[in-house]
Amino acid sequence: MTTPAADWLRLDQQICFSLNAASRAFGGIYRGLLKDLGLTYPQYLVMLVLWEHGELPVKKLGEHLRLDSGTLSPLLKRLEAAGLVRRERSAHDERSVRVRLTGEGEALRERALEVPRRIAAATGFDLDEIRDLRARLDRLTGALDAAAALPQDPAGP
Amino acid sequence: MTTPAADWLRLDQQICFSLNAASRAFGGIYRGLLKDLGLTYPQYLVMLVLWEHGELPVKKLGEHLRLDSGTLSPLLKRLEAAGLVRRERSAHDERSVRVRLTGEGEALRERALEVPRRIAAATGFDLDEIRDLRARLDRLTGALDAAAALPQDPAGP
DNA sequence: CACAATTCAATTGTGCACAACTGAATCACG
DNA sequence: CGTGATTCAGTTGTGCACAATTGAATTGTG
Numbered sequence: 001m002t003t004p005a006a007d008w009l010r011l012d013q014q015i016c017f018s019l020n021a022a023s024r025a026f027g028g029i030y031r032g033l034l035k036d037l038g039l040t041y042p043q044y045l046v047m048l049v050l051w052e053h054g055e056l057p058v059k060k061l062g063e064h065l066r067l068d069s070g071t072l073s074p075l076l077k078r079l080e081a082a083g084l085v086r087r088e089r090s091a092h093d094e095r096s097v098r099v100r101l102t103g104e105g106e107a108l109r110e111r112a113l114e115v116p117r118r119i120a121a122a123t124g125f126d127l128d129e130i131r132d133l134r135a136r137l138d139r140l141t142g143a144l145d146a147a148a149a150l151p152q153d154p155a156g157p
Numbered sequence: 158m159t160t161p162a163a164d165w166l167r168l169d170q171q172i173c174f175s176l177n178a179a180s181r182a183f184g185g186i187y188r189g190l191l192k193d194l195g196l197t198y199p200q201y202l203v204m205l206v207l208w209e210h211g212e213l214p215v216k217k218l219g220e221h222l223r224l225d226s227g228t229l230s231p232l233l234k235r236l237e238a239a240g241l242v243r244r245e246r247s248a249h250d251e252r253s254v255r256v257r258l259t260g261e262g263e264a265l266r267e268r269a270l271e272v273p274r275r276i277a278a279a280t281g282f283d284l285d286e287i288r289d290l291r292a293r294l295d296r297l298t299g300a301l302d303a304a305a306a307l308p309q310d311p312a313g314p
Numbered sequence: 315c316a317c318a319a320t321t322c323a324a325t326t327g328t329g330c331a332c333a334a335c336t337g338a339a340t341c342a343c344g
Numbered sequence: 345c346g347t348g349a350t351t352c353a354g355t356t357g358t359g360c361a362c363a364a365t366t367g368a369a370t371t372g373t374g
Contacts, residue, residue: 012273013205015280015287016183018294020202021223023180024331025301026173031332032305042360045177048170058323066178069323071361078359095322095369116169122304123172123297130172133297136290137175140280144182147279148189181361188362199330215353226353228331235329252339252352 029122033115037108043079044112046072050085051109055100057090084108186279190272194265200236201269203229207242208266212257214247241265 030041039047049064050056056064058072065072076099079085084105090096123130187198196204206221207213213221219229233256236242241262247253280287 011284011287012276013202013209015291016187016202016276017222018291018298019180019183021298022294022301023176024223025298025305026176027331028305029301030173040359045170045173052170059321065174066181067360068362070325070363073324075360089323093322093370097323119169119173122301124300124304125297133293134172134175136286136293137179140282140290141175141178141182143281144179144186144279147281148182148185184361197329216351224330225332227333227355230354232330246353250340250352254353 029119030115033118037111037115038082039108042067042071042075044115046075046079047084047105047108047112050099050101050105051112055098057096057098058087059096061099079105186276187272190275194268194272195239196265199224199228199232201272203232203236204241204262204265204269207256207258207262208269212255214253214255215244216253218256236262 027041030044034041034044037044045065046061049061053060053064058069058076062068062072076085076087080087083102085099086102087097087099090098120127120130125133184198187201191198191201194201202222203218206218210217210221215226215229215233219225222229233242233244237244240259242256243259244254244256247255277284277287282290
């Protein structure tokens with residue numbers, strides 16, 4: 001009893017629509033909460049990493065966020081223009097650019113502490129549900145990444 | 158026993174990272190599969206809606222996809238330039254532009270039928286898991302949309 | 315040491331998301 | 345009928361994602 005192609009297509013539509021919708025809805029919530037801080041959502045993610053690690057080369061920042069220099073370079077320039085970070089070439093390795101928080105960037109952390117609670121409240125999920133959803137999403141991401149590494153059809157022999 | 162603010166921030170980081178990562182991993186898989194069809198992922202979503210409904214005004218297309226004219230207008234121009242759709246002003250309402258498939262656009266459907274099966278295989282999830290995840294994501298989206306409609310803190314009095 | 319391969323950040327170019335606005339067509343109400 | 349509000353597509357401008365390329369610095373190997 002094989003599933004007709006049209007049903008697969010319908011199901012596929014549902015899951016990609018759902019993921020897209022959830023992602024964009026999250027973006028909208030963050031946009032509203034971060035407007036007061038003068039940050040976009042991706043900029044907020046960068047600041048989260050910096051608040052946790054203090055100072056990092058662009059490369060490491062990209063590994064944490066799964067972003068490349070094509071995205072990070074202009075973003076970091078804007079954060080620097082806003083006075084939140086500074087960028088300077090590493091003395092050890094002139095290829096590397098180290099990004100670190102300014103005093104202003106550190107100070108913004110206090111105002112950002114409000115954000116996560118409001119996000120969690122907006123989801124209407126409790127901590128266990130969030131944890132469970134995160135685990136499913138991480139498993140999904142892992143499977144997708146693995147599949148991306150094998151360009152051939154994984155239905156296989 | 159209240160949760161320290163730093164823990165909320167950490168958890169928040171996890172959930173937004175996870176959702177972001179899953180969304181981007183999906184994008185990468187679709188990119189690979191759709192390259193042969195000459196479509197981007199958002200263009201594929203538009204084509205899915207058109208394959209299902211045949212012909213729609215831009216407004217309706219936007220409602221299905223949660224996209225506005227600022228996104229759809231240039232995207233549809235590219236699909237038209239690729240010969241997959243045609244756009245024409247409605248006779249009844251000159252404000253409205255109706256989008257419909259060309260023969261070439263219809264024909265592409267056959268080649269696209271391969272895509273959903275490969276996507277499902279790449280996730281490594283079975284149908285029930287996909288259905289369950291979709292339900293959770295839809296519930297999340299609903300909660301986030303509702304929260305977005307109330308700009309004040311939903312923690313309430 | 316010399317030189318090829320690699321690493322790193324930046325740049326370029328394409329495409330998407332979204333806010334704000336424009337302008338034309340339509341509708342609602344007096 | 346007329347005029348003010350609304351609807352619709354399009355445009356503009358900002359910012360992000362990603363592929364491809366560049367160029368400089370570093371590393372590995374003979």
